[in-house]
Amino acid sequence: MARRPTIQDLRANRGTHQYAMLRVETLDEAEAAERAGVELLSVPPALLMDPRFRDAAPSAFACPGDNFYNIGGPEKMLDWALTMVRHGADAVYCSGSVAAIRLLADHAVPVCGHVGLIPSKATWTGGFKAVGKTLDQAQMIYRQCKALEEAGAFAVEIEVVPQSITDAIAEHTDLFLISMGAGPGGHAQYLFSDDVLGQTTGKVPRHAKRYRDFAAEYARLHRDRIAAYGEFVADVHSGSYPAPQYLVAGDAEVTAAFRHWLSEEA
Template identity: 45%
Template sequence: MVHKNTRPTVADIRLMKARGQKISMLYVTTLEEAAAADAAGIHMLSIEGRFFSPAMREAAGHCFVQVGLPFGSSGTVEGSRLVTAEDYLRAAFHFAAMGGDCFYCAASYDIQKVLCDNRVPIVAHVGLVPTHITWTGFRAVGKTASEALMIWRQVKQLESVGCFGAELEVVPDRVGEFISRNTSMIMLGMGAGPGADAQYLFAEDVLGHTEGHKPRHAKTYRNFAAEYARLQQERIAAFKEFVTDVDAGAYPAPHHNVAMQESEYVAFVEQVKL
């Protein structure tokens, strides 16, 4: 297991920004994806609380892990839902004990401030925010001066409450670069252009097995969908062969069975006395 002191810290991530070093980031959901990200040298991972566990932390290795705490979701702590600042604090401390390095929170500024005041590294969200989608629709945000100014003011407000960073999703590249250069926060760009501090993608997009809409900013490097489809056909074929073997009496074969001495079997039958 990777010792916590060998992993990047908030201070290290901030130093990367100060040096102008690009940060790679993936959203992952499985142990295999987390382990592959670590082996590949990915800097940051985003893992929702429902997927995060000590095993996931170990698989993530040297990666800096952002644990997602979506508003209203189950915090997995005593079955509570994340609504109040206390709920968020309880969940953050719970996941911090497992090795979470920072925490995603798109709740209100007052809740974010409570977390920050308790020295919890918080990543907020601006631009296209899926949990707030009713206010914008699924579209790029910030293409007009007024919308870009709205995002800028949100960033400065998040900065003032003490947030460590913010996801910057689907905004014009020039806006993404301007904001990243003019805030102390780490701006995790998802469709925000090359000027963002980090480039953030979902593993499912990178691996080519996205279900439903594939965003413009997604880039696919492998076709896992075809491989998964092939594996599913192989599963079906194997299961069919099993059914055929059972129907024909070919399974189980003698080498699958547990042997018993004839004398012991005879003694057993005699004692049963049917």
């Protein structure tokens, strides 16, 4: 089993090793990621708090995250983050304010911010599209990175930003950059398990590479499910289920005695 990376490891390996990162939603996905050698995992808080999680992924660097709208302001974010650390988080994701980042860092919580396309703040950058294609936007992303760095963040997720902008930012910050569709200038490459497995419904992000087609497999399984249910219904209606091999045989003498007792009870 590989040793779980530390913050110091991630910082030391910037530019020399590309880390693989996945968002996983289930214990099965966490266990599969562990066995496949995925080093960094983004996880729902509930999954991290499941006592079986560390058995499934003992060597993965786990970073739980939730929309800050679901958590609240800095003080609530701190309470949430400390709970995550108590349950074994190696870091926490925070897309909230710089003040929240600073408060978490002041309490020695390793915290990862977010720049570029931030889904919870997409209205400010024009919706779900690339951010940083203009000079003003590129400057904004860099200033946000520096503000998060100065507040104490050790990392930022940089999402759907032109790779040339990511490259330039990486040269001017000590942050560990987690690239989601922002190019190899990031220090980790991040995808969602749903996209990797091909089980995303609706529009698939441009940066998402599909390695399997679970959606087709699930569709096939669902067709088989319906067929199996139909065969069960047919067997019940025809009387072929339950057949003797699915039943518990009773002792003839016991059954006769029971029937005699019932007749007297009645």
